[in-house]
Amino acid sequence: MSRYAYVNGRYLPQDQASVNIEDRGFQFADAVYEYFAVFDRKLADAKGHFDRLDRSLSELSMPQPMSRPALRMVIGQLLRLNRITDGAVYLQVSRGVAKRDHPFPDPAPLPTLVLTTKPVDFTALDAKAAKGVSVITQPDNRWGRCDIKTVGLLPNAIAKTRAKAAGAEEAWLVDDLGLVTEGASTNAWILDASGTLRTRDTQANILHGITRATLIEHLKDQCIPFSEKPFTVEEAKQAREAFLTAASAFVLPIVKIDEVIIGNGRPGPLSLRLRSLYMDAARRSAS
């Protein structure tokens, strides 16, 4: 089956799709992105992801590549072309093509818009969640604006590479105070020793995860004690449970941090409950 990508107004077989070598996304990582989970051809947490895209663009003074309804039409068409039922959409907007020079070009070029899709095997993801995954800890050496979802992901890629080499799923990043900020591509959560669910606050230098925000909304309905108080690596290692959240993983239980087994080494009951709660709600509200 031939896979199509969308690039600046054209649907092309993915192996023929390309952007200009002077694109600022390529030259300077001057680009932002979003990743949407797709349930039954519909986007999970669509509003949250589109709102965050708008914010990323506006923080970098980049124009919208097209209106939200137009973007939704293009995404719908690409999902149909690629026959995606359950999967993901990757969307990237760069500042566009300009002669290589650091300052933002004036006048601004047209932004570059690239969209791709992929099928995702949700059954395989469920199997991974049923077993739980491990994470390693790594220093957080990223820039100071991790709230903007840019494609400047080299520190994240290095941390993930180290995680992979250690046989782990993810790297939890740790700031200069020894506090966990987030994962290299996920948000970090623990159920601490006293039974409070904790994840880092969004005043910290982290991405404002959409899965994180949706889950917090559900926690309110479930009356689960919750706090955005930062936690240390030590607290995480002594936690009753740990898990990560992301549109690419939903809620994924963690059973090992570095060499320390969490709880009894199996996914915690609250993590599994929150996973099924999130999955059901995301599926129901996908649009």
Ligand code: PLP
């Ligand atoms: N933190 C980082 C650094 C990420 O890259 C991501 C997702 O790409 C997340 C957290 C999770 O965010 P979301 O739930 O919006 O996918």
